[in-house]
């Protein structure tokens with residue numbers, strides 16, 4: 093029985109987190125694993141947090157990932173990376189965008205956007221608690237590929253380079269689920285992430 | 290055979306299709322909404338969005354009496370609305386099979402309460418099935434319809450957020466063409482007057498005994514013997530969580546969570562050293578197992594609120610959690626990211642004005658409930674769909690000093706769902722509250738479903754558009770007016786006048802949801818006149834933020850509604866690329 097791999101994806105409504113988890117699911121399924129995906133997007137369209145769990149292995153029971161269990165966290169935004177950081181296991185890997193999207197309490201001045209998120213996560217890597225930190229300017233990268241909305245796909249690229257499946261599987265999955273007119277930009281964004289580190 | 294990755298909701302829809310369902314009806318509600326959206330794609334199924342859950346169930350009843358297989362779906366609180374027909378449907382039974390899908394929301398990811406629907410099955414004395422993943426969600430719809438026809442009863446199928454919104458692999462089948470059952474008039478069975486209902490109640494009790502007998506042998510209930518030191522009784526998502534947490538434990542998996550099989554439970558209890566029940570929310574299984582005289586541990590270890598996750602199960606029963614959170618620096622707070630009204634949302638200005646005029650706002654459920662959050666903070670109460678108007682009348686009757694200050698706020702879909710009767714009550718019982726109908730031309734909250742006011746059906750076919758103003762007049766309201774919520778002055782004047790009026794009044798605030806309105810609008814920007822007073826920030830628009838000693842508008846987020854420009858006292862907000870003085 094293979095161990096279950098757990099990937100938590102977090103972002104802000106509209107960032108394409110759900111698409112990213114479906115892309116990954118496509119690849120996992122093509123490689124014959126059992127999998128479960130769980131989405132919480134109740135009010136996400138209204139600018140709230142979006143969260144999906146992706147789990148795969150020979151037999152997956154729970155669709156949930158709990159604090160300390162994720163092998164990987166993929167975050168579409170820096171504060172979301174910080175929010176879900178405790179969900180990583182010791183030695184887990186963080187993949188995140190350097191983008192900042194202010195939540196309403198920050199906009200109204202009731203709270204402050206946390207500073208030095210990347211530096212603090214890097215310190216955890218240096219202390220050996222985190223296995224790796226891969227932060228990219230995903231939005232800018234995707235924009236230069238011609239489609240800013242593909243930012244999360246660039247992040248999936250970074251993640252993909254760390255998972256066991258070949259890059260071609262993702263390109264195939266993109267071709268299966270992304271509408272034709274956005275396909276080229278999405279493939280470019282994926283590869284930009286895949287080859288970034 | 291290849292498998293497909295389906296959400297629980299998609300699987301339920303697929304199950305209905307494969308089981309030969311001909312009629313499906315629902316009112317949307319997270320996490321159940323997508324069931325009917327998927328069913329709408331099947332040509333063979335007459336799938337409809339009903340104006341509320343009671344109506345949906347009644348449509349299902351008629352379809353089943355007529356001999357067709359039918360499915361109705363709703364979120365947990367929808368069953369409250371539909372409880373009246375459900376209770377008596379239990380007496381009449383069906384003809385064609387009828388399954389009522391209810392999606393609970395333990396943890397309240399997007400609900401106003403976390404009531405446990407299993408109590409309804411027991412209350413109505415109808416069976417309830419509970420799938421634990423998408424494959425079972427599909428298969429159990431078929432099983433429910435067969436059970437419905439075999440036992441002449443409606444059958445409930447309980448999903449939850451984790452079932453409805455999780456995806457797992459499902460083997461698809463073909464549609465089974467189930468012929469219409471012949472329709473034969475049977476007034477003694479279907480006209481529920483006392484003499485007939487007395488006989489039917491006896492039939493219901495007798496049916497429950499037969500269902501219990503069947504539950505003893507049903508393949509939906511099974512014992513999985515593993516290590517006998519620990520035995521766990523569980524159903525639905527809890528089965529998966531228990532398997533994750535305690536892979537070695539023996540399990541009694543109940544696919545039928547009502548009625549329970551006493552002999553099977555006794556056999557399982559006798560076969561293990563220590564018996565547990567793991568279930569979210571109420572001790573529904575636990576109380577019944579205890580009533581059988583069996584010693585079992587459940588809620589002594591687990592909460593009555595929220596979801597129960599594997600970590601907690603492992604810690605409580607096996608004495609060690611599966612994982613511990615990664616230790617992170619504690620000196621850094623993590624600001625929440627609450628949902629907000631979108632940039633350009635037509636609801637925003639209404640709440641801004643209501644707050645400005647210090648009115649008491651009797652609220653309702655929809656996107657606009659977000660008007661309760663800071664900085665708008667404009668809503669005084671919110672209970673359930675439709676309560677705004679009737680509770681508003683109650684405020685007025687309860688405290689005469691509040692007269693003239695009470696505004697009931699309700700969305701268009703919610704008004705059609707259950708607001709009209711309340712408005713009638715205001716007129717009939719001589720109230721004088723103001724009702725504002727936030728007519729954004731859609732059911733936005735649950736993902737933009739059509740409603741009787743939009744002119745289209747669930748399947749996208751054009752239909753009669755019900756107009757709000759004539760309906761309100763027909764309900765007896767003489768003061769009815771329409772306002773564009775992007776026009777703050779008009780809104781201020783209308784609300785001031787109508788709130789003070791000595792008779793019932795209605796303002797229809799009409800403007801399409803900003804997510805649906807694709808018309809190009811000029812963006813707005815801040816100019817040098819900005820004194821950083823923050824008045825515009827009281828709108829709570831996510832496109833605006835304080836940056837240094839000024840406010841900025843994010844051009845990527847601005848929807849061009851222009852409301853901020855109207856609330857600025859210093860002429861500091863104008864259309865982008867237009868000089869200051871031309872901006873008025």
Ligand SMILES: Cc1ncc(C[n+]2csc(CCOP(=O)(O)OP(=O)(O)O)c2C)c(N)n1
Pocket residue numbers: 316317318319342364366367370401654655656657674699700701702703704727729731732733734735
């Ligand atoms: C009885 C019941 N059914 C369904 C729901 C789920 N629900 C909450 S609000 C809403 C619709 C709101 O639509 P509308 O009134 O048009 O307001 P909008 O979201 O468009 O602003 C629905 C379906 C519920 N909370 N209670």
